[in-house]
Amino acid sequence: MLPSELKTIVVMGVSGSGKSVVGSLLAEKLEGVFEDGDDFHPPANKAKMSSGTPLNDDDRWPWYAVLRQRIEDMRHLTPYYVLACSALKPIYRDKLRAHDAEGTLEFVLLDGTKELIAERIGARKGHFMPPALLDSQLATLDPTPDVLRVSIDQTPEEIVADILKTLEATA
Template identity: 85%
Template sequence: MLPPDLKTIIIMGVSGSGKSVVGSLLAARLEGVFEDGDDFHPAANKAKMSAGTPLNDEDRWPWYATLRQRIEDMRHLTPVYVQACSALKPVYRDKLRAHDHPETLRFVLLDGTKELIATRLAGRKGHFMPPTLLDSQLATLDPTPDIIRVSIDQTPEEIVNEILKKLEHS
């Protein structure tokens, strides 16, 4: 059973870590709603990343404002909202968390080796994020003690089970 005040779960990590697959499975298990933060990127951000150029913070701030607004909007529409978002830096997580109490919004990092993630990215077709940006994402990733870390070296269903267990005991 989830903590009673938990309203939002952010599934975070680098591109190729499985945020969309795990997030959608988690939301289904919790009878909540899942949305992928990538769907809220403006076209200019997607074009920049498609060209192999990492986003800078000026590119990200409006996107994070949109994602935060979506978190607030979904609070009235579903018992639990699961959002996939890279959220690599603490300042990005602060933008998503805003004024929420730690029991209301939790971050779950899908954690894996560079080799495993690179293999997944190489097999992915039609995504705007090229595998060449993996190194910049890994260099940006700055986990903090408040996030729940889950290894991606298991099946999506096992990952979801581990997330639920860790959320119940956090």
């Protein structure tokens, strides 16, 4: 059983780690709602990334404000809200967490090797994030002790099972 106060789960990690697939499966399993944070990027951010230019913090702050508002809105609409968002730096996670009470929002890092993630990025089609930005994302990734880490070196269903087991252990 998950902690009763838990309302939001942010599935985080670098591009290609499986946030959308895993987040969608997790929300389905929890009978909650899943959304991909990438869907909330303004067109200018998507164009910048598509051209191979990493976003800077000035590009990100309005996007994180939108995601935080979405977290608050969804708490009134569903028992569990699962959001896929890279959330690579502690300050980004702080923006998403805002003033939440402890335990109402958890970050789950989909953790894998550069080689595995690069392979996955190379296999996907139609995503605006080019493989060339993987190195910059890995360099930016700064997991803190409060982030729950789950290995992506398994099937999406096994990853979801690991997430649920890890979250239940924190109850």
